Every structure is written in C-alpha cells, then in structure tokens.
Amino acid sequence: MILGGIAAAGVWMFHRERNALDPAYIVQLTKEKSKTRMISLFIRRNQEEWAAVNVHQPLPLASTVKIIVAIAYAQQAAKGKIDPQQQVPFAELERFYVPKTDGGAHEAWMAQWTKENERDSVPLCEVAKGMIAYSSNANTEYLMNALGLPVINKVLESLTLSRHEPLYPIVSALFVPAQLMAEQGLSKEEALHAMKKMDITEYRQRALQIHQKWLDRPPIEKEKERTRNLLDREFQKVWSDRLPRSTTADYVSIMEKLNKKTFFDQQVHRCLDPVMEQLMKNPDHQKWLCHAGQKGGSTAFVLTMAMYATDKQNNQTELAFFADGLTPLEQAKLSRNINGFQLKLLTDPAFRTYVKKELACSG
Incomplete structure (x- = not known):
C-alpha cells in the first residue's frame, strides 16, 4: 500500500470492534513520542481542552486532507456552481x-456502487461520498479537477487555518520520479x-503538470505499473514527507465548525453532511448520536484522524490525531486501536478522565 485512506473510515468509525485490543495505546504512544514532535493529539469536549500535545506542529495529513475537498464541493453545490446529480462516467474516474x-479503496467503492446500481456512471454527490467513506484517491483527483484547485485552496483562507499547506494532486505526484528519469x-x-x-x-508544480496532462492523455497500464515498481520505500518516504x-489545532477548529453547524449556512450543510456524516445512516449510531x-x-509512515460528534445529551467532542515517522508495528497497532479509542472517548467517562489526566498538560 502506497497511499491508503483508512478504508471505509466513515462507515465503521464507532463499531465496537473486537480487534480494538488496547485503545489506551494511543495515549501511551502519544506520551512516548511527544518530545519528538512527530505526534500530535488535540481533544476538545464541550469547549474544554482535554488533551493538547504538539497541537501547533505541522505534520503530513494523508487522506484526512480530503475534508477540505469535501467542504469545497459542498460550498460549490450550495452556490449552484456544480450539480450534485451530474452523472460522472466511470471512465472519467478511471483516468485518475x-x-x-x-489499499483497495477505489475498487471497494466501485464494487459497492455497481452492486447496487447497474449503470456505467455515478452522480457527482456519490463521487464525493466515495472520497470520504472509502477514501478513493481517484475520486479526489477527479474532484480537484472538477472544482479547481484555486477554489479548493480558498477554503483554507475562509477557515483562517494558520498553518495549512496548499492542496495539490498527491496521486499525480507519485509519477514525479518517473518524469525526472525520463x-x-x-x-x-x-x-x-x-x-x-x-x-x-517545483514538486507541487510538477504534480499539477502531470495531473493536467492526464486530462488529455491518461497514463496507460504499463506506465502505471512502471511507476508502482519504481516506488520503493525510499521514494515513498520522500512522497509521504x-x-x-x-x-x-487547525483540524479541531474545522471539526468544531462542522459540529456546531453555525459557521456554514444550511445550504452548505445540506450538501456537506451527507458526505461527512455517512456513519449516521447506521440505526445503532442514531440511537445515541x-x-x-x-x-x-x-x-x-503516517496515520491521521479528525473527528467530531454531538451525542443525545448534547455533549460535543472534537478530536484530531496526527502521527508521522511510524514503524510498521506502530502503524499496525494504531490502525487496530484508533476507532476503539474514539468510541471509548465518547462513551466511557472513566476513559475520558484517564485521557485528560495523562495528556492535558503534555505540551
């Protein structure tokens, strides 16, 4: 796996996973690595900071950055600049x-969609949903082109994010080494x-040039295979970095805006909530959230997560967790436990007290 969103993250976020063996591992790892500044955790509950570790340290976002694309999509849809029901041929997505x-994200999304719909196209709103729920990178690059990167990066200004770097086509960037060699x-x-x-x-410009080239001539399978074979762990590290x-701090501020539902107007939320809140289709989640x-x-090398929730008692929680420089073992243990960590944080008062005690003053 070179670039993996956490597959179906929006779908199984709060499932009571049997494999979530040790949710406290996130707390332990955060304390252990906090001085390296390669890990950051920010938790806010009911406007109070419960954990604040390296919250102003910029770290790679991986697929969590797709939240910005989702917001740009909703804003453009609310303004009538794009039609959420516009049909997008699968062939247009395949070029990206x-x-x-x-990590099989795009194929899983395609399999789910074609199982339920016997068509060779998909509404634009479903492209956006697939970007978030399945973390499809192809859908993301398609939306970058459909919305325009200047429009997407203006979201960063409107949200007054202090340290957010601009978005660029990160899948196209995988082809920069091959471009240099040629x-x-x-x-x-x-x-x-x-x-x-x-x-x-220069790196971002090259990625954008490759992305734009694909609009007229997408890479053939041999070119894709050649690039995959080139990308050993050293190249992947340069790309990831x-x-x-x-x-x-920036992402908790975004989560708070989505949670309160007062920063964006209701037209935006009518387009954005079905994309960002797909887990609410689960009746079990509706009972308590x-x-x-x-x-x-x-x-x-990286694992990131941003989350917001309001429960039936009107408790509001926002969380962002970013980690870089992970070993394969740390990556595996984080992946197993991150969802259990979130669930216990939302539902277990004793666990919240533990987190607050261990991390509130960690720096």
Missing part, C-alpha cells in the same frame, strides 16, 4: 486511478537524490 496505491536521463538513485533536493514549489501538512463525522488517512 492507479491500482495498488490506495526528462533528464537519471538513474533511479540519481532521481531519488534529485527528489530529496527538490524545492516543494511532502504531502500537504497542517496541525491538529445527534450527528458525527470523521476522516482518516495513512501512508506507510
């Missing part, structure tokens, strides 16, 4: 799909060296 780079006749080792030295502005970064939404993301 690179197999084996998203243009300059570099070996693999030379391309890796050039990538490490490359200015981030250059993903858009932000802070948990008024509304809730989340998005997670991961690479081989």
Whole structure:
C-alpha cells in the first residue's frame, strides 16, 4: 500500500470492534513520542481542552486532507456552481486511478456502487461520498479537477487555518520520479537524490503538470505499473514527507465548525453532511448520536484522524490525531486501536478522565 485512506473510515468509525485490543495505546504512544514532535493529539469536549500535545506542529495529513475537498464541493453545490446529480462516467474516474496505491479503496467503492446500481456512471454527490467513506484517491483527483484547485485552496483562507499547506494532486505526484528519469536521463538513485533536493514549489508544480496532462492523455497500464515498481520505500518516504501538512489545532477548529453547524449556512450543510456524516445512516449510531463525522488517512509512515460528534445529551467532542515517522508495528497497532479509542472517548467517562489526566498538560 502506497497511499491508503483508512478504508471505509466513515462507515465503521464507532463499531465496537473486537480487534480494538488496547485503545489506551494511543495515549501511551502519544506520551512516548511527544518530545519528538512527530505526534500530535488535540481533544476538545464541550469547549474544554482535554488533551493538547504538539497541537501547533505541522505534520503530513494523508487522506484526512480530503475534508477540505469535501467542504469545497459542498460550498460549490450550495452556490449552484456544480450539480450534485451530474452523472460522472466511470471512465472519467478511471483516468485518475492507479491500482495498488490506495489499499483497495477505489475498487471497494466501485464494487459497492455497481452492486447496487447497474449503470456505467455515478452522480457527482456519490463521487464525493466515495472520497470520504472509502477514501478513493481517484475520486479526489477527479474532484480537484472538477472544482479547481484555486477554489479548493480558498477554503483554507475562509477557515483562517494558520498553518495549512496548499492542496495539490498527491496521486499525480507519485509519477514525479518517473518524469525526472525520463526528462533528464537519471538513474533511479540519481532521481531519488534529485527528489530529496527538490524545492516543494517545483514538486507541487510538477504534480499539477502531470495531473493536467492526464486530462488529455491518461497514463496507460504499463506506465502505471512502471511507476508502482519504481516506488520503493525510499521514494515513498520522500512522497509521504511532502504531502500537504497542517496541525491538529487547525483540524479541531474545522471539526468544531462542522459540529456546531453555525459557521456554514444550511445550504452548505445540506450538501456537506451527507458526505461527512455517512456513519449516521447506521440505526445503532442514531440511537445515541445527534450527528458525527470523521476522516482518516495513512501512508506507510503516517496515520491521521479528525473527528467530531454531538451525542443525545448534547455533549460535543472534537478530536484530531496526527502521527508521522511510524514503524510498521506502530502503524499496525494504531490502525487496530484508533476507532476503539474514539468510541471509548465518547462513551466511557472513566476513559475520558484517564485521557485528560495523562495528556492535558503534555505540551
């Protein structure tokens, strides 16, 4: 897996998972790695800070950045600039799909959609839902083109996010090493060296050029396969390190705006909530939650999560957790326990007290 959203994150966020063996692991790892500044956790409950660790430290977002694309989609739909019911041919999405780079997310979404609908196209609103619930990278790159990156990056200004880096086509960026090798006749080792030295502005521009080229001539399967074979762990690390970064302080501020439902007008929420709050389709969640939404993301080195929820007692919780530089074991243990951590945080007073005691003053 090169770029993996946490598959179906919006669907199974609050399931009582048997495999969530130790939700306290998130607390333990955060304390252990807090001084490295490679981990950040911010929890706010009923306007009170319950945990605040490195909340102003920018870290790679991975697929959690798709929240910004979802907001841009909803704003444009609310203004009538795009039609949520516009049919998008599967072929248009396929041009941005690179197999084996998203943990099977796009294929899982396609399988679910085609099982329920015998069509070769999908409404734009469902493209946005697939981006969040299944973390489809192809859907994300399609929406980047349909909405326009300037429109998407204006969301960062409107939300007054202090340390959020601009979005760019992160799947197209996977092809930058191959582009360098073809243009300059570099070996693999030379391309890796050039990538490490490359200015981030040039890197983003190259990714955008590749993205725009795909509009006229999408890569053929051989080109996709060649790129996948090139991307060993060292290239993946360079790519992961250059993903858009932000802070948990920024993302808790976004979660609070989505949770309170007063920052955006109701037209925006009518388009945004069905995308961000797909877990509320579950009757079990409806019994104890008024509304809730989340998005997670991961690479081989990164795991991120942002969440908001309001329960039936009107308790409001916002959370953002970002970690980078993870070992494979840390990555696996975080993936197993992050959802159990969120569930206990929302439902277990004793666990909340434990988290607050351990992390409220961690820095």
